[in-house]
Amino acid sequence: xxxxxxxxxxxxxxxxxxxxxxxxxxxxxxxxxxxxxxxxxxxxxxxxxxxxxxxxxxxxxxxxxxxxxxxxxxxxxxxxxxxxxxxxxxxxxxxxxxxxxxxxxxxxxxxxxxxxxxxxxxxxxxxxxxxxxxxxxxxxxxxxxxxxxxxxxxxxxxxxxxxxxxxxxxxxxxxxxxxxxxxxxxxx
Amino acid sequence: xxxxxxxxxxxxxxxxxxxxxxxxxxxxxxxxxxxxxxxxxxxxxxxxxxxxxxxxxxxxxxxxxxxxxxxxxxxxxxxxxxxxxxxxxxxxxxxxxxxxxxxxxxxxxxxxxxxxxxxxxxxxxxxxxxxxxxxxxxxxxxxxxxxxxxxxxxxxxxxxxxxxxxxxxxxxxxxxxxxxxxxxxxxxxxxxxxxxxxxxxxxxxxxxxxxxxxxxxxxxxxxxxxxxxxxxxxxxxxxxxxxxxxxxxxxxxxxxxxxxxxxxxxxxxxxxxxxxxxxxxxxxxxxxxxxxxxxxxxxxxxxxxxxxxxxxxxxxxxxxxxxxxxxxxxxxxxxxxxxxxxxxxxxxxxxxxxxxxxxxxxxxxxxxxxxxxxxxxxxxxxxxxxxxxxxxxxxxxxxxxxxxxxxxxxxxxxxxxxxxxxxxxxxxxxxxxxxxxxxxxxxxxxxxxxxxxxxxxxxxxxxxxx
Numbered sequence: 001x002x003x004x005x006x007x008x009x010x011x012x013x014x015x016x017x018x019x020x021x022x023x024x025x026x027x028x029x030x031x032x033x034x035x036x037x038x039x040x041x042x043x044x045x046x047x048x049x050x051x052x053x054x055x056x057x058x059x060x061x062x063x064x065x066x067x068x069x070x071x072x073x074x075x076x077x078x079x080x081x082x083x084x085x086x087x088x089x090x091x092x093x094x095x096x097x098x099x100x101x102x103x104x105x106x107x108x109x110x111x112x113x114x115x116x117x118x119x120x121x122x123x124x125x126x127x128x129x130x131x132x133x134x135x136x137x138x139x140x141x142x143x144x145x146x147x148x149x150x151x152x153x154x155x156x157x158x159x160x161x162x163x164x165x166x167x168x169x170x171x172x173x174x175x176x177x178x179x180x181x182x183x184x185x186x187x188x
Numbered sequence: 189x190x191x192x193x194x195x196x197x198x199x200x201x202x203x204x205x206x207x208x209x210x211x212x213x214x215x216x217x218x219x220x221x222x223x224x225x226x227x228x229x230x231x232x233x234x235x236x237x238x239x240x241x242x243x244x245x246x247x248x249x250x251x252x253x254x255x256x257x258x259x260x261x262x263x264x265x266x267x268x269x270x271x272x273x274x275x276x277x278x279x280x281x282x283x284x285x286x287x288x289x290x291x292x293x294x295x296x297x298x299x300x301x302x303x304x305x306x307x308x309x310x311x312x313x314x315x316x317x318x319x320x321x322x323x324x325x326x327x328x329x330x331x332x333x334x335x336x337x338x339x340x341x342x343x344x345x346x347x348x349x350x351x352x353x354x355x356x357x358x359x360x361x362x363x364x365x366x367x368x369x370x371x372x373x374x375x376x377x378x379x380x381x382x383x384x385x386x387x388x389x390x391x392x393x394x395x396x397x398x399x400x401x402x403x404x405x406x407x408x409x410x411x412x413x414x415x416x417x418x419x420x421x422x423x424x425x426x427x428x429x430x431x432x433x434x435x436x437x438x439x440x441x442x443x444x445x446x447x448x449x450x451x452x453x454x455x456x457x458x459x460x461x462x463x464x465x466x467x468x469x470x471x472x473x474x475x476x477x478x479x480x481x482x483x484x485x486x487x488x489x490x491x492x493x494x495x496x497x498x499x500x501x502x503x504x505x506x507x508x509x510x511x512x513x514x515x516x517x518x519x520x521x522x523x524x525x526x527x528x529x530x531x532x533x534x535x536x537x538x539x540x541x542x543x544x545x546x547x548x549x550x551x552x553x554x555x556x557x558x559x560x561x562x563x564x565x566x567x568x569x570x571x572x573x574x575x576x577x578x579x580x581x582x583x584x585x586x587x588x589x590x591x592x593x594x595x596x597x598x599x600x601x602x603x604x605x606x607x608x609x610x611x612x613x614x615x616x617x618x619x620x621x622x623x624x625x626x627x628x629x630x631x632x633x634x635x636x637x638x639x640x641x642x643x644x645x646x647x648x649x650x651x652x653x654x
Contacts (some may be wrong), residue, residue: 001369003418026419029433072318097404125404153418157369162418165409175417 002078003031006152008038008087008115009135011064012046013175016137018138022173023136023166029053031152034078038115038133039087040064048120062087062116076081079156080182084109086105088116088132097123100130110182111161112156117141120150120165122178131163138168159183201249225581310334310341317597318649320606321590328589329502332495333514335596336521350510357474357513364477368418368430433477440472443489451585453497464500467493467512485530490580492519494589525602529576544607545571551611555651559618570633574610578602582613587641594645603651605648612648613639 005027012018019027032054039062041047047067051057061070074085079096084107091099095117104112110128118141121136134150141147149168154161167174313334321328333339339346340352418427428449444465448454454468455461471492476484495518499511507514523530529541545567553560572579578595580588591609614621616639621629 001367026421028419031418122407123404123407124407129407155369155418157367160369162369163407164412164419166417166419175412177412177417178409179408182406 002033004034004078004083004154004156005032006036006038006113006133006154007050007133007136008133008151009040009062009118009139009141010046010137011040011042011135011139012137012180014042014064015139020138020168021135022168022171023149023151026166026173027053029123032083034058034076036074036076036083036085036113038062038085038113039070040115042066058085060085060087063089064145073103073107075109080159081111081156081161082109084112086112095119095121095132097125097130101127102127104128104130113152117143118147119144120148120152120167122163122165126178134167209449212364310528311599314597314599317593319643328593329499329507331593332498332596333518336518338514338518338521350514351459353517354510354513356377357616360474360478360516361470366457366475368416368426404512433473436476437469437473439486440469440476440484443486444468447489447493448585451497453500454493459640464496467515468496470494471512471516474516475519477531482530487529487577488523490577491522491526494580494585494592495519497585498589522596522602526576526578541572541576542568544575545605546609548575548607551607551651552614555611556618559614559621562622563629564613565630565633569630570636574613575606578606579609582636583638583641587638590641591645594648600652608648608651609644611651612644615651616644616647 008017010019018024029052034056035050035054035058037050037057037059039060041050041059042062042064043066047057058074058076059070060074061068062070062143072086072090076085081107081112085105086103086107088094088100091103092116100112100123101116103114105127106159112130113133114130115132115134117132118135118139119132121130121132123130129161131152131154133152135141135147136149136151138147138149151166153164153166155164160179163178163180165176167176229332244454275347313331315337317331321331330339336342340349345476416425416427420427422428445455446464447468452458453463454464468489472484475488493514496511496515500612502508502511503626529544531540548571549560549567552563579591582588583591595602595605613636614633614637617632617637624632
């Protein structure tokens with residue numbers, strides 16, 4: 001029962017001052033085992049804050065990140081699942097399912113987490129699942145100003161994943177969940 | 189009743205010699221003709237057929253009881269049954285007490301007789317166990333279960349009672365040791381399909397979101413029942429409870445790993461010791477969850493260890509397998525007597541640990557005023573551990589099992605008996621205490637020297653309403 005937080009596109013301090021208070025009150029250290037971050041934090045202080053929530057922190061580089069040392073893509077294995085991480089500005093057209101599927105096949109992962117569009121999406125296709133956690137601060141994106149703050153928490157348990165989607169809509173935190181599982185025979 | 193001097197029997201030369209006579213219990217028993225051997229382990233090693241003839245030897249020793257200087261029961265009565273007696277002598281050697289084989293074997297026999305009867309007389313059983321239960325007989329497990337009122341006195345009810353209790357424990361385990369993920373899966377199924385709740389989802393018709401290998405498109409989102417998500421801060425959320433409990437679970441884990449590191453049963457790398465540790469953990473976790481008032485306090489693992497050890501070493505196959513369930517209920521029973529010691533708020537109250545310690549002090553004053561006056565050491569320094577851990581840390585493991593025999597069997601209740609045993613412990617080393625100063629005494633009492641346990645139990649018995 002591994003809890004993995006997928007978060008990104010905070011754009012602190014350029015486009016947003018901080019995480020929404022309701023999100024911050026929920027994110028306490030000790031509950032989460034891994035954090036995967038799509039990028040665009042942008043400064044070291046945010047990195048340190050995420051590190052305090054969980055020591056296992058994985059970040060990929062977004063185009064506004066001040067730390068140039070983050071990799072462009074990253075893959076990691078948690079339980080039975082292979083996860084891939086990429087910011088998403090490299091994949092053109094931005095947010096396009098087929099192009100992201102191509103990236104997923106390239107990285108050879110079951111779950112691809114990417115961002116940049118600042119919109120939560122969860123797609124399924126033959127090669128796997130693509131999850132976009134959206135923007136945790138609700139910062140405006142290159143595409144739109146109308147952004148709801150959101151992030152994603154995945155509960156990986158054996159061959160199942162339960163994805164909890166946290167969104168801040170009209171000042172209230174709304175949580176939904178998505179279930180999927182991987183068949184062990186799938187050649188993913 | 190203030191004593192200026194020690195009573196004579198305390199000063200008797202009896203204490204300096206290793207042979208201590210243990211007086212057979214005063215009540216005379218009527219040994220009924222033995223019923224057919226029961227299904228449980230109390231086998232007829234002792235020769236059931238010879239019981240009726242034993243009664244004569246027992247009653248003859250009863251008469252010579254009333255003074256403490258009881259000589260060994262007259263050899264004549266014993267010679268009547270030479271063959272079975274030698275068998276008994278071989279099988280009931282207690283590590284501490286090799287001199288007392290003869291007298292103790294009479295008790296063994298009567299204990300066996302007690303256990304073989306259909307309806308067990310608890311009062312008599314208690315009397316028999318006051319001075320210890322023999323190790324080799326393998327009956328300790330059953331006797332403790334009887335003394336802790338886990339098994340009813342009517343033997344016919346044993347199997348139904350045991351089945352009931354074990355099923356209850358299984359329920360507890362399933363409900364309380366469950367992972368929140370699996371719990372939420374159960375919720376998912378009941379919301380989605382309204383069919384019977386199953387945990388195996390391989391059929392997964394209810395999972396509308398399907399597997400990764402088929403089709404493409406947006407994944408469906410579903411509502412969360414009752415706001416149950418992992419970051420929930422609500423009091424009733426199972427996730428929140430899970431994270432709060434995980435602290436306690438960590439502490440329990442640490443303590444279990446540290447229990448009795450010298451005994452291979454509890455520690456080490458073998459699969460059996462790991463399984464034992466797992467069982468200990470499960471019991472403590474379930475207890476903590478069912479008792480939010482006292483949760484888990486450090487030291488409970490020490491109280492649990494002897495119980496589990498005894499039940500797990502039961503020669504009866506059935507009891508051995510279900511040792512965890514049995515230990516849980518007996519542990520609950522045991523703790524209920526000592527609950528107040530673990531509650532911090534009650535420390536200063538009249539039922540708390542402080543007042544128990546002062547009662548010990550009073551008891552010492554009553555029996556041995558000279559020592560009481562001399563002993564400057566605040567009893568809190570040594571008696572706290574003695575009392576809260578029921579003397580498990582003061583003696584080696586097998587000795588503490590003997591002491592627990594006495595504690596559990598005494599009709600006055602374990603709390604009272606414990607105080608008497610502690611008092612006896614102090615009196616036994618009185619010579620050294622009187623000769624020593626504060627530091628020496630403190631050192632002595634905090635690492636109590638090993639001593640003859642049956643002597644100790646005999647003395648504590650004597651202190652009863654003296």
